[in-house]
Amino acid sequence: MSKTTKKRVPLQRYWTTRYLLTILVGLTIIAVVSALWIRHTTLKNRLHMMEFMAEEMVSRMVNQQDREMLPGENSSGLFPERGHLMDMEKNPLIYIADPQGIILASNRPEHPWQGRLDAAILNEESDVQKLSEDGGVEPLYVVKKPIESESVLFGWVVIAETESNLTKVKQEYRQLFIMIIGLALLGWAAIYIVSRKLSHPIQEVSKAARQVRNGDYQISLPNDAKAEEVHELIHSFKEMSQQLQKLEALRTELLAGVTHELKTPVTSISGLLQAVNDGVVSGEEAKEFLEISLKETAKMRTMVEDLLAFNSFAASAVPVSLKTQSLNKLVKDAVHQWKVGQELGDLVVDVELLQEEENVRVDPVRFQQIMTNLLNNAKQAMDPPGKIEVTVKKSINTLHVDIKDTGSGIPQEEQPFIFERFYRGHEKKYKVGGLGLGLPFSKMVAQAMDGDLELIKSTPTGTIFRICLPKIASSFI
Known part of the structure; x- marks a missing residue:
């Protein structure tokens, strides 16, 4: 027992x-x-x-x-x-x-x-x-x-x-006795009143916590607490419950989105293969159906790999291999490799490097993943013609890589959630497929290399993302 x-x-x-x-x-x-x-x-x-x-x-x-x-x-x-x-x-x-x-x-x-x-x-x-x-x-x-x-x-x-x-x-002695009894009663009354005033809001917060635990986020808490710590407790709990409510709604919406993204290629593949199997199409048309099925399969495989990679990084199961690299060379190679696999059309990509070489300790493959994801997002945010500017800057202890586009920007109300897993903006979810893991994954990779990924600014005239990396003292050879 x-x-x-x-x-x-x-x-x-x-x-x-x-x-x-x-x-x-x-x-x-x-x-x-x-x-x-x-x-x-x-x-x-x-x-x-x-x-x-x-x-x-x-x-x-x-x-x-x-x-x-x-x-x-x-x-x-x-x-x-x-x-x-x-x-x-x-x-x-x-x-x-x-x-x-x-x-x-x-x-x-x-x-x-x-x-x-x-x-x-x-x-x-x-x-x-x-x-x-x-x-x-x-x-x-x-x-x-x-x-x-x-x-x-x-x-x-x-x-x-x-x-x-x-x-x-x-x-x-009589006066002393009366004074002692009076002080005892006065002290007890004072602590009773104070503890009652302190315990009441805590009881309300506890009651609200049970509501939240049961899935009810419509809580009501007093706003007249005079004690600073109690006021902070109530205010923080309200903000937490509101954030949880938003995240719960977002989770439900994103689960439906992820299910839809995975269901669509499966349905497409099933229909195409069924047509080939039943002899509805033949010859070149059947071959075309098989090619489309392979593309849909590759698309679904990419989604699954994104999920596995993100979960592995979230669980710290994927290590990074840090090497001393020239930042100018890393950025130039990453942009070049991305451009090779793209149909740019009227899209212009400008790269501005540092005048003097600066070294960083990063995983080159992971850095390439971050750059590719940010460049893809920048391209998807623009309708031709457009322009992407990649600028390398430095401060006292940090090196920055800014990726700026001339797209329509991220709505103000969506900006706090862009690094949340599975989150996709209202416009993006209808224009671009995916699971909404690109930015969260890139941020985790940057942090694993002792850096960070930040949204610097986003307006209707464009967006700037920044990769922050620590600078090292030794020269690159």
Whole structure:
């Protein structure tokens, strides 16, 4: 049993789900980092506030009037409610101690130090300390400030609070949560809308492709795509479908033409031979019928050979034998050989060669085939009198052979198709027999020799075809 086909996912769902997963992972990381940053910033700010509170109490106590409250009498006024300044539910632990650390007053009776402050707290140089208590007690931050006046130490103000209370926040986390959820929903909505706008035209193109596959070229695609790539996709697909429609119509027409071209000689040969066989004709007339049959047979054989040669070249099965040749000599010989086998009448053929010899690497036989085909086409395009001009030119790296005639030209609408296999123009198909393989075959042969065959210009006053060949540096010997 074959492997199970992987399940396909619609483009909109594919991108929406993956983007949602990506944004959730990203926002989760952002939320964790933000929460840690909020915790660190809150702890830092509240420690600064504790230092400020301690300094304020020291400032009040060094006043002569408040110094009398140092032993603890009427000491409740020393501990105002300051928890709201730190955005905390309750005030931190506040201690007032003498220089030896004996606690004189406290704002809450449940303080962890009974009677005396730890000597390590008073001896520490830093005003802010973090104490890690043993026995499962959570870490405690302590801020101490000395009560001094005129370099005389009267005691200490110590403020302490647990790390959990100092880092406890609600509003900031709530705002962070709302922001993260909002960004997630906004991002998901944005990618949903974008992917929907992107997937819709692609779905339309896919639907149109199925139509074309089924032979229906009458497709309808939107023209309002704003994305450049989507617009190019739609525009290119429309052009492709139109071209396919034209080629399909052309293929049907050309198949009928090829069938007709092959059927005509077969029918003619059959009728002529049947007449001879039945004794309808005899003597010289029968001999004439046999000669006509042989000519029709040769004509049909030529068509079949053209088909075989074209298919062989199209499949790269026929190699070319490249040799270094003088282009002037090649052109002169090709034109001469063609003229020998033609009845020119009022047709004039002029050849203009290069003043200096230039060499090319070509297959002489294949080059002769191209020249013969182009000269035949030029002759067929003209009614006598007429003129064919063969001109050899050169550029920096390329040599050109232009074949110009004074015929009626190729209609503008037919010019894009002249190198299509089996294509024959509207006028040519009724005047000249053949399969429409001459120009496509010649172009493939030229390209096989690293050159090309081009239609330079065609107007009602004449046509110019150009053979392009690469120039080589070595001199011809």
